Amino acid sequence: MKITGEQIMPAPRQRVWDLFNDPDRLARLIPGCEKLEKLAPDEFAGTINVGVAAVKGSYAGKLKLDEIRPPEHYKMLVDGKGKQGFMRGTGMLDLAPRDGNPNQTVVKYSGDVQLGGPLMQVGQRVIDSATKMLMGQFFAAAEAELKAEAAGTVARQGFFLNFWRYLLSAIRSFFRRDN
């Protein structure tokens, strides 16, 4: 499965970078994340619980970072498995200040992930849209987190709240595209 996308975050690049390297805060932002620990500066271990189509399950895995160039780039190597299957792959994350607005950051990501087991066999028809939705929820949560940080408060996070944020942003982007 190939994943690519781009999002604009309402914060300067360094703050976005810090957020994307902070396991405690990331754990609250990643949909279904049950645990995320930093094993080493470039290695995380965690557990997420997600459902794709009828396949619901918990996956434990490791995330290794490579080619780290703060605050603009890293490469991710993902290796996770659970009773409903496995995922393995690589991804790239690139952060750049938005043209003409250093208080905004363009986040570009791309990845190539292999899936197997029931996750793949039952979920493959919907896996692309499910991934898109999960990514959308993550970025909606990250946006709220960064805004709250700027305002000196703490954003509330939670599955339904972030789903709602994702829906709102999806509706907004739909109308933006229409214009």
Next chain:
Amino acid sequence: MAVIPKFVGARIKRREDPRLISGTATYVDDVRLPDTLTAVVLRSPHPHARINSIDVAAARSAPGVVAVLTGEDLKGKVGGIPCVAPAEHIPFHPLLAQGKVRFVGESVAVVVASDAYLAQDAADLIDVDYDPLDAVSDPEKALADGAPILHEEFGANLATRALIPNPAVDEAIAKADRVIKFRIVNQRLAPVPMETRGVLAQWHQASGQLTLWTSTQIPHLLRSALAAVLSLPENRVRVIAPEVGGGFGAKLNFYREEALVAYLSRMLGRPVKWIERRRENLATTTHGRDQITYLEVPVKNDGTVLALKAKFICDMGAYLQLLTPAIPGFSGLMMTGCYKIPAMSFEQVMVFTNKMATDAYRGAGRPEAAYIAERTMDMVAAELGLDPVEVRRRNFIPKEAFPYATCAGLVYDSGDYNAALNKALEIVDYPKMRAEQAEALKHGRYIGIGIASYVEICGIGPSAMLPPKVPGWESATVRMEPDSRITVLTGISPHGQGQETTFAQMAADAFGVDIDDVAVVHGDTAIVQYGVGTFGSRGLSVGGTAVMMSVGKLQEKLKKIASTMMEAPPDQLTFTNRTVALKSDAAKAIPLQAVVDAAYGWKMPIPGMEPGLDATSVFEPTGCTFPFGTHIAVVEIDPDTGVVTFLRYVAVDDCGNIISPLLVAGQVHGGIAQGIAQALYEEVVYDENGQLVTATLMDYAAPRARMLPHYELAHTVTPSPLNPMGVKGVGEAGTIGSTPCMVNAVLDALKPLGVRHIDMPLRPEKLWRAFKDAKKA
């Protein structure tokens, strides 16, 4: 007393059906034994990976768990799954993966627990540490240098190569007016029986006997294989095929789970059951077809085909099942079809890939052959601007030439290919249909007419034609019980074909009794004498002939006894209306029961004769039968959506003499459905990494009723000289004729677009693209 009618040739409803449609039939899962444990198999999510370690500790201590085994636990204790067909490289085929997994779904461990839920929960606790390896799912890529190798011991992915050279083919290519070249694909299919596989094993500790209930087409052959794998004497193994809910060739096999469950029952001393789930069925029950063919066809400008040269790439999958490498052979030998093509040659390269093994699937090699022959005829017609009917007529083997020895060395028993073609053309009114097609095109409507004249090979024999341990003969015992009711014990193991009806029709007529006086028994090795099984449309032509041989022996005995009672010579006697009567005067008769009483009571012994009424026979055919026919489809394609609408579907089949017209119609209906499914809908898809994409019935497009046409059936009758009933077999005919017929129809509709060929399945998306591309051009 009412006169008992004749049953052979009459439209008799299947006697099997009431129990099948009322839910009272007994399938494997309906067999309930006290104290039964359930097995769940843990399967690989990886198409290719090294197994570093398997941690089963948590699973072993989970609630309800009785045993957990991995491949390591079985090493040296149990044999592998056999492949009886010859091949250069036959890999060891373990019951549970050893060291490596080679396809998605390969069994890695088994959990036995008090119920299926606890077994599955425990299986989820098994931690397998895999080291994923590169996988290969495309057979042509698997042959390339640097491809990931499945079985390192062979050094490459080549399983075996078959080469039938013929210098005359190259001469024909040199002197032909034209040589037509093309590549066609018979895609991989899943047989999808309504009942998945299922196994129940019971070990009897006291007697050292094993009973195995399994959903199989071949209980006796399976008994032999099972006894060998478990090192048990064959007279201590009983295999029962209860009701079997469809096999289609996929249950003409011996599977890992059959041996595994038997092993577990012996190990644990308790009954163990395993029922395959649908997802397991799509991933781990043998697939069919999966052949790529490169063809060279030298022709004369008048449409005469001078030779056929083919190269096949045949996908074996990761391991070889019972007959895996034997199936493509039929495709090569039968690819000249109904045509008097003077020379042929072929090369078959059989390849290992990270996929489930292929093996027999309804037609087994012959649908591929018919597809080659019939696409060839249409290609020749299109290339030379001739009518496809004319090209076929020009190349047909003439009626006078039978028995006909083909250039492949087969002897076609009998045939009249023009008769079947003419009848089909008449039914569709071909000239009128062509005129309508031309008229419709003027209005932007795309109608296609597809023709396929097929010939197939059935009732395969003699035994020398088959691989070792798979004989070509069949057995039958016919017994007249003391109350003059008849029991037929047949070595074939019908699983939907309806021989409980056909064989009863035959026996009832032979003895002048009612069809309800006959019971047909099959599928239990402890009751039925050794037999072979049901496959290759052999049930009636081979199994039925054995029944008639035993019937003949009993008739002779009954007549001898009756002749002493009636003081008439035996050859003057006949069986009618539950009596033995004089042929010349039916009024001079004695009740059949009186003769039976004499045979069992034996108060007046006849010298040289034994008491009782029981006869066993084995029929070894001297050659194969070659059923044939012509199918014609008329379709319309919507250029905006690519959807195919059926306008007509005519099938004229010649299966020799017909015993049971309703059963023949049923077989043809089902066969056409499966053949059209290959042409238009079905395809097993593995992605480039070897993951199975069509793993559920949401993704594998088995057709529903509304996706199929109304069938118009007709027959010609050309009896086979090779058996006394003159029958040929019809179990696979529909599948063989319909696939090329439907593809030819669709491609005929696309002819105005300049489309030469599209590979199956011809899904709307592909056809829509063809229209779109044509518009662009």
